[in-house]
Amino acid sequence: MSNARTAVKTSNTRRPGVAWRVVLDRAEPLIEWIIRLCGWSAIFFVFAIFFFVFWEAVPALFGGVNLIEFFTSTRWQPSSEVRPEYGILALLVGTVSVTALAMAIAVPLGLGAAVFISEFCSGKLKEILKIVIELLAAIPSIVWGFVGYMVLGPIIIWATGAAVGVNLLNGGIILALMSVPIIVSVGEDALKAVPDSYREAALSLGASRWEIVYRVLFPAAKNGLLAAVLLGVGRAIGETMAVLMCTGHAVQIPHGLLDPICTLTATIASELGESVSGGMHYSVLFMIGLVLFLITFAVNLAADLVVKGVRNEQR
Amino acid sequence: MSLRFNLILFCLLLAVLACGCDRSRENSVAIRNEGSDTMVNIAQAWAEQYNQKHEDVSVQVLGGGSGVGIASLIDGNCDMANTSRKMKPDEMKIVREKRGDEPKEFIVGYDALAIYVHKRNPLESISMEELADLYGEEGKLTKWFELGVPVGTLGTDKIIRINRQSGSGTYFYFRKAVLGKGKDMKLGSIGANGSKDAVSLVSRTPAAIGYSGMGYATDDVKILKVSRRRGEPGVAPTVANARSGAYPITRPLRIYTIGEPAGPVKEYIDWILSPEGQEIVLQLGYVPMESNE
Amino acid sequence: MAFHSNSISPPPSPLAPLPKGEGRNPFAPSALEKHKKIKETAAQWVLAAITLMLVVPVAAILGYLFVKALPVLSFSFLFDNPANRMTAGGIWAPLVGTFFLVLISLAAAAPIGILAGVYLNEYARDNWITRSINLAVMNLAGVPSIVHGLFGVGAFVLFAGMGRSLLAASCTLAVMTLPVIVTSTREALAAVPMSFREACWNMGATRWQTIRTIVLPNSISGILTGVILQVSRAAGETAPILFTGAVFFMPTPPHGWESFFPYGLDDYCMALSMHLFTLATQVRGVSDEYLYGTAVVLVGLVLVVNSASIVLRGYLRSRKKW
Numbered sequence: 001m002s003n004a005r006t007a008v009k010t011s012n013t014r015r016p017g018v019a020w021r022v023v024l025d026r027a028e029p030l031i032e033w034i035i036r037l038c039g040w041s042a043i044f045f046v047f048a049i050f051f052f053v054f055w056e057a058v059p060a061l062f063g064g065v066n067l068i069e070f071f072t073s074t075r076w077q078p079s080s081e082v083r084p085e086y087g088i089l090a091l092l093v094g095t096v097s098v099t100a101l102a103m104a105i106a107v108p109l110g111l112g113a114a115v116f117i118s119e120f121c122s123g124k125l126k127e128i129l130k131i132v133i134e135l136l137a138a139i140p141s142i143v144w145g146f147v148g149y150m151v152l153g154p155i156i157i158w159a160t161g162a163a164v165g166v167n168l169l170n171g172g173i174i175l176a177l178m179s180v181p182i183i184v185s186v187g188e189d190a191l192k193a194v195p196d197s198y199r200e201a202a203l204s205l206g207a208s209r210w211e212i213v214y215r216v217l218f219p220a221a222k223n224g225l226l227a228a229v230l231l232g233v234g235r236a237i238g239e240t241m242a243v244l245m246c247t248g249h250a251v252q253i254p255h256g257l258l259d260p261i262c263t264l265t266a267t268i269a270s271e272l273g274e275s276v277s278g279g280m281h282y283s284v285l286f287m288i289g290l291v292l293f294l295i296t297f298a299v300n301l302a303a304d305l306v307v308k309g310v311r312n313e314q315r
Numbered sequence: 316m317s318l319r320f321n322l323i324l325f326c327l328l329l330a331v332l333a334c335g336c337d338r339s340r341e342n343s344v345a346i347r348n349e350g351s352d353t354m355v356n357i358a359q360a361w362a363e364q365y366n367q368k369h370e371d372v373s374v375q376v377l378g379g380g381s382g383v384g385i386a387s388l389i390d391g392n393c394d395m396a397n398t399s400r401k402m403k404p405d406e407m408k409i410v411r412e413k414r415g416d417e418p419k420e421f422i423v424g425y426d427a428l429a430i431y432v433h434k435r436n437p438l439e440s441i442s443m444e445e446l447a448d449l450y451g452e453e454g455k456l457t458k459w460f461e462l463g464v465p466v467g468t469l470g471t472d473k474i475i476r477i478n479r480q481s482g483s484g485t486y487f488y489f490r491k492a493v494l495g496k497g498k499d500m501k502l503g504s505i506g507a508n509g510s511k512d513a514v515s516l517v518s519r520t521p522a523a524i525g526y527s528g529m530g531y532a533t534d535d536v537k538i539l540k541v542s543r544r545r546g547e548p549g550v551a552p553t554v555a556n557a558r559s560g561a562y563p564i565t566r567p568l569r570i571y572t573i574g575e576p577a578g579p580v581k582e583y584i585d586w587i588l589s590p591e592g593q594e595i596v597l598q599l600g601y602v603p604m605e606s607n608e
Numbered sequence: 609m610a611f612h613s614n615s616i617s618p619p620p621s622p623l624a625p626l627p628k629g630e631g632r633n634p635f636a637p638s639a640l641e642k643h644k645k646i647k648e649t650a651a652q653w654v655l656a657a658i659t660l661m662l663v664v665p666v667a668a669i670l671g672y673l674f675v676k677a678l679p680v681l682s683f684s685f686l687f688d689n690p691a692n693r694m695t696a697g698g699i700w701a702p703l704v705g706t707f708f709l710v711l712i713s714l715a716a717a718a719p720i721g722i723l724a725g726v727y728l729n730e731y732a733r734d735n736w737i738t739r740s741i742n743l744a745v746m747n748l749a750g751v752p753s754i755v756h757g758l759f760g761v762g763a764f765v766l767f768a769g770m771g772r773s774l775l776a777a778s779c780t781l782a783v784m785t786l787p788v789i790v791t792s793t794r795e796a797l798a799a800v801p802m803s804f805r806e807a808c809w810n811m812g813a814t815r816w817q818t819i820r821t822i823v824l825p826n827s828i829s830g831i832l833t834g835v836i837l838q839v840s841r842a843a844g845e846t847a848p849i850l851f852t853g854a855v856f857f858m859p860t861p862p863h864g865w866e867s868f869f870p871y872g873l874d875d876y877c878m879a880l881s882m883h884l885f886t887l888a889t890q891v892r893g894v895s896d897e898y899l900y901g902t903a904v905v906l907v908g909l910v911l912v913v914n915s916a917s918i919v920l921r922g923y924l925r926s927r928k929k930w
Contacts (some may be wrong), residue, residue: 028816032731038720039727040737042744043788045783049751052762080499081480090502108825112658122653132663138914139666139843139907141753142881146888146903147669150896154519163471164505164520180662184787208644210651231750238752240847242887246506250482252503260505265754270508272758272851274380274482276406281482290756293751300750304743334900356892357858377876378856378890392771509890531892600892 019104029056053289059085060283070287076251078271078281086284088252088291091138094261098252099236101172102179106236107229109176110183114228117184118191130188141242148174148246162258164248169257171247177238179232186231190224191217201238202306223309229289234296264288344579349377350384350397351484353426353510353528355367358397358460360595361587372579381484388571389413397569399426399484414453417572423587425602427552428489428564429529431514431540433521438464440540440549442561443493449524450476450489452499459522469522477516477525485510488566489526526564532598539558557602568601610659659723670907677900680737685901689870689882694891699902701858701870705774706909708871709849709879710842712778713785718835721786725793725831749787756784762851774877777853784848785838792837796830797823819930829924836917840910846881854882865872880906 022119024031054061061067065086073087117129130285148201152173156216194217248260249270268285275281348358355378362374377393384396385406391414402418404412410418430446432438438459445462448454456462458472466472478500480487490500505523507513514528518535529552532538540549545564556562576584587590593603637645684698691697724745732738760780770776802821808818824831844855855876871877884902887894 024820025814028814031816035731036726037722038723039732039741041720041724041743042748045786046744046751048763049748049755049759049783052767053755053758056758056762056766075500075502077481077502079487082499082637109658109662112655113662114650116655116659120655129659129663134918135911136662136666138840138844138910140846140881140910142844142846142884143673143907144731145822146899147408147673150899151669151672157470157520161470163473163522164475164516166505166516176664177666184662208648210648211644213651234750238750238755240752240754240756241881243810244886245888247508249508250503251506258741260508268754268758269847269850270480270506271482272761273911274382274480274484276382277386286637286758286762289755293755295748296752296755297747300747301743304746352856355890356693363693376857378886507889509886510895511892512889527874601699 005033010283034071034162039221043278049240050293051288053293057283057286059291060144060280060287064280065284065287074251074253076267078275084280086281088264088267090253091264091267093253094247095237095263095265098168098171098243098263099233099262100173101168101218101257102175102236103229103233105172105176106180106232108182110180110227110228110232110276111187113180114184114187114191114225115217118188119209119213129165130185133181133184136177137185139178140297141239142172142245144178145242145245148242156258160258164258164260166246166248167252167258168247171243171261171263172257174246176238176240177241179235183228183232185227190221190228193224194220198306223306227303227306230299230306234299234303237299238265238292239294240269244269264292268292344372346372346374346395346580346583347377347393348374348395348397348570349379349387349393350395351381351399351568352378354397356530357414357568357596357599357601359423360599361592364591364595365583365586366556372583374583383544384481385571388418388573394572394576395584398569398571399566400487401569402571410573414573419572419575420585421570421572421588422567423570423584424568424593424596424604425557425565427557427562427602428485428492428526428566428569429532430541430564431525431527431532431536432539433469433523434535434537435469435516435521436464436537436541437468438462440542442542442545442547442549444545446493446541447495447550449474449496450478450500450504451494452501454501454556471522473522475520475523476501477513477520477523478504478506479513479526480506480508480564485527488567489564492564492566512544528601532600554597554602558605565602637847673900673904673907676825677897677904680897680901681904685821686905688872690857693761694887695892695893695895695898698703699880699883699905700868701731702878702880702902703855703905704869705858705871705877706843706880708774708795709778709854710777711837712873713781714835714839716779717786717789717838720782721834721838722831723795724786724790725797726790726819726824726832728796729797730823737752745787745790748783749791751784753784755843756780757848757851759783760848765852771874772851772855772876773851773853773874774871775873777849777877777879780848780852781842781845785841785843788838788841789834790832792826792834793831800826801831829921833843834923835919836920839912840917842907842908843913845880846879846885849879849882853877854879856882856886880909 055139069085069087071092072089073085074090075085075087076090077085113133116127117133121129149166150171152170156167156170157160157165160169198216198220199212207215243263244266247263247266249260249262249266250260252259254261266289272282272285275285336352348362355376358376362376363467365401366373381400384393384398385402387393388396389409400529402420410416430441441462445456448456457474459469459474460466460472479489490498494500503518507516507525510527512531513525514531514536517523517525518533527540538552540551541563542549550556550563552563554563557565570584570587572580572584588604596603617656625713666752668712686698686699686703687700689701690699727736728741728761732741757780760776762777765772770779804822804826805818808822813821853876855878858876858878880902884899884906887902
């Protein structure tokens, strides 16, 4: 293809356009530095995100908010005239509960679909299913939120007799649908990474395909599958618009699946616009952002370490 | 907005046909108007109507919330801030410090906050005391039968309170009007993300009660009459009742400027207060000012 | 892979005693084998059902959205500006806003992302810096979108002094979508066989010459796929632009070409995702068809862009000669 042609191009000095090529070659040290800087930019941006969110949270972190109360109080009364209270326990519980529910739905579905696509399909069907999963991942979160709000809410009221349609269950289902694609695709990669010789050995011993899956592939790919689940968890924790529209945004500890809840992300999205810029409420919202950043950082780090475990094992 | 790069030309710039050009029209005036989401509908309507009469004046309307509008006014990003609440004393102080001038307030209409319930709900009226009992932090009211709604009509007996997100102008006003100064709302109510959201949540939730501007009413919800005290006859949120003060939860819609407005901004505000501008207020389901004629 | 064919069951074990009696098939599966076969079939059907449970409801939902949106979907819905306080007209202004957001964020993210991918695949050695870059890319992808929005407020709106503007929103989106481009570029470069590079180096070319003339031209398809994925991601996001530049409503002049391209870099802008949110929660008197119509256009846009990337990938993969 182009390798032969371009090789000719570079060696043919009489062709027009040679001047800028010479410039490009001469500038190699400069260009290499630019490339290096771009390469390091990811680290820079992660630090920048931490720094700027931290900077805006400083007034609350040092002087405004009692950290113990912040994490242990369920009273979120940020715009009280008498005594504003910033306790995020209810929001944390909301985030955790909706994520847990979403995972309870998404993990069996996602891993099941990953196994089906990887081990029980072949040819066209496999390709089509992979494309469909990829397209599922592309649907914007605001559309999922809209679906939960307009379509799923009334269905939940009709089916369960719940008092209100926007609740934990609604958010959990929507988040599950949103995080399934990532679980499927990472899980499928993990199964694909198991060498075929494992499968062939099991097959030659008379194992059925199902036995191969749960006796051989699950143990062999367990780290990859765990990473898939963790990435799904990360996605679910960080999701904003969908939970804002689907969970009802009520500051309380949920007692059942049908209670409305409030999450960390949704609180920021719904209250930042109305809080006075530079004020304490504003700063506390950035502090919540910092908490979210640290949580997702930890989850991603865990996923990374788990994947690294896979590589070391295979070595 | 003096220098605006045309973005389409910006694309061409990427194709090495660079061109930035100044697009500010010399003989036209732009008024920037920012603030309350409650008022953004009406402000847009004013802007559209005014532009048809005065081609040379374009009014740009932006929402974002009362607080956003005031912040923007202080920073000089807009000429007029729409608010559904009164400017806070510390905000006034910042205005004086930063701009060296007094903020000037215009009341341009009224908004009656209606209490909405699902259309299947047999309740007809509610008192301010009951509302305070329902929404207030110390309030005990949580069941529909306590309000006289027979058990079983709404699927569940629990009252689903629909609130607005903490910090919005409507939230502040409702809290002050219903609970009184210095009181807090009960936690655990659903926080709607906008005036329309509150009404449409009520329309899809039989056991819900919520509040929002009376202009947001739809066929799927019922508006309750409101009385000041338990047992007194309720008053419906109508233009006449809101104007006379008989309806208890009526708030003025305000526009703030820095100092006494002059030139096009003054003409625009005068037009808003004229019968023609007030007619639009009425059309959109808000309450116009008492006409002087 | 050979064992994917459904019809062949494992042969009977040679150690099993042969069945006695004349009428019996000596190759008939034993009870254990039958049991295994049943289990396997059951598992296969259950897993197929699970996969269907993912695909069918989503397809149904999308179909439902589309059917509900049908009454408003028309040429003028796409190309008219919102009118009558957003209850009539079309969605042109938000559509253009999304287009500009995507374009500018792409212009910022693509060069940085591609060069970062080049660095990671071509220059970086396996040391702690590279490992932390990889970790940073992964984290950047995992940071919640609303935290990106907060970062945009702190860094671009306040610190860089851009104010809430199209530019600030685009920069926020650019940072958020950077990892998409980095990862896919790195994968695309890794797919170029090492022998290509070695051949080029043996001709006396430097590292950069090799990258420029051999590696990049041969991996352009994969890089393009990543870029397209970035576009679809940036087009659909709401949370990062909520506080950095997107607004409820931007007035558009009724006529003139400014009504087609209403935004300057320092202006606020409308965006399709934000428009859907405001229509659903704030604007009075919008008929439901408008909501569904906006949602369908947004989903359609993203899905079309994504399908384009998939088609492109398939096409270019089929043309690969190595």
